[in-house]
Amino acid sequence: MQNNLIRFLLILLVLSACKSNQIASNAPFSDDINIYRVKPVIEDTTVNENQNTSLANTDEVKEKPAPNPELDINYDLDQSAVLLAQRNQRILEEQGIVGYTIQVYSGTSRGKAEEIRDELLVRFDEKTKRGYDRPNYKVKIGEFLNKMEAYELFLLLKDDYPQALIIPDMIKVDMDKYLLQSDKNR
Numbered sequence: 001m002q003n004n005l006i007r008f009l010l011i012l013l014v015l016s017a018c019k020s021n022q023i024a025s026n027a028p029f030s031d032d033i034n035i036y037r038v039k040p041v042i043e044d045t046t047v048n049e050n051q052n053t054s055l056a057n058t059d060e061v062k063e064k065p066a067p068n069p070e071l072d073i074n075y076d077l078d079q080s081a082v083l084l085a086q087r088n089q090r091i092l093e094e095q096g097i098v099g100y101t102i103q104v105y106s107g108t109s110r111g112k113a114e115e116i117r118d119e120l121l122v123r124f125d126e127k128t129k130r131g132y133d134r135p136n137y138k139v140k141i142g143e144f145l146n147k148m149e150a151y152e153l154f155l156l157l158k159d160d161y162p163q164a165l166i167i168p169d170m171i172k173v174d175m176d177k178y179l180l181q182s183d184k185n186r
Contacts, residue, residue: 113137
């Protein structure tokens, strides 16, 4: 008997929890949000008969004071943007950016590295570097911002130097090449 009473109360509890609190309505849903809309204030622009509309009285024209740019939020944002751009330019000039270069030779012979570098200087109008990364001498040519630019020179070099590779490298960027004329004059 007690089990039946517990089951009945449990079923009653479940059914009462599922009951909807809203009253069913057949009217379509509408939500009027016009009360939240900002209403513009329209000034009266009609001309009174007593007012003189001639342009001869320009003394009566009141000039608005010039806004103080230091109190404007755009001024603060502009100053922050200028500081960020200057910092980024300084970092670019000091460290450079990740670009691509073509490694033409990597080996232990210093003489061969210098010979290849001299050949590249005569044949191509690109910046060439010879470096020493223990125990290898490396000869690199070109500084490119993307791999597609490097690939053109790579195809020319591949026949004579089959060990040539396109590798990522830190390259120095000449900012004067990318600045607009108006920025250069500042």
